[in-house]
Amino acid sequence: MGGHELGVLIEYVCDGHVSRDPIGPFITRHERAWAYCAGHGSGDHRWRHVSAIPRELLDVAGAKVELICGRRDHLDHGRDVPDGNGHVSVSGAKWAYCSAALNDTHDWRSVAPLEFSGIRHDGLDGLI
Ligand SMILES: [Zn+2]
Ligand SMILES: [Zn+2]
Structure with a gap:
């Protein structure tokens, strides 16, 4: 899994790693949905449930x-x-x-x- 999945709807966002990583977000599966970690953390994610949001929007949204x-x-x-x-x-x-x-x-x-x-x-x- 890398940061290449475009057009997916994200349902979990990581609160544990909010500073953007230059190599891009970490996108993975969580609870049978797509999850997005902006900081590309390797573990200890804190997943927060969100309404389905296009991944492209998350790439441009701030952390707050x-x-x-x-x-x-x-x-x-x-x-x-x-x-x-x-x-x-x-x-x-x-x-x-x-x-x-x-x-x-x-x-x-x-x-x-x-x-x-x-x-x-x-x-x-x-x-x-
Ligand atoms: Zn994370
Ligand atoms: Zn309202």
């Missing part, structure tokens, strides 16, 4: 979340969803996160770049 869904009903619903378990997607080469974990129409708002691990669902109101 830059868009947060600001829909009132989604923010309210998201308080009952564990932190980090929201809906993750890519919009315009930026990571987008909805705390409600709903595959629905979102209202993306630009925020100062956030680490995935730093997202607190009950604190999103203060960010957007």
Whole structure:
């Protein structure tokens, strides 16, 4: 397995190795889906589940979340969803996160770049 699989949909992204490796990402199978490690780590991956994202988008997206869904009903619903378990997607080469974990129409708002691990669902109101 190398970094040559184009046109695949990625369903897991590694949080353990986020600095891009010059030789390209490591792409492998995980839980019967494609998984993407930007840092080309050799082990100890921390796979985070994402909605199916074309691999080409991951190659250009940054490591941090830059868009947060600001829909009132989604923010309210998201308080009952564990932190980090929201809906993750890519919009315009930026990571987008909805705390409600709903595959629905979102209202993306630009925020100062956030680490995935730093997202607190009950604190999103203060960010957007
Ligand atoms: Zn990794
Ligand atoms: Zn939303």
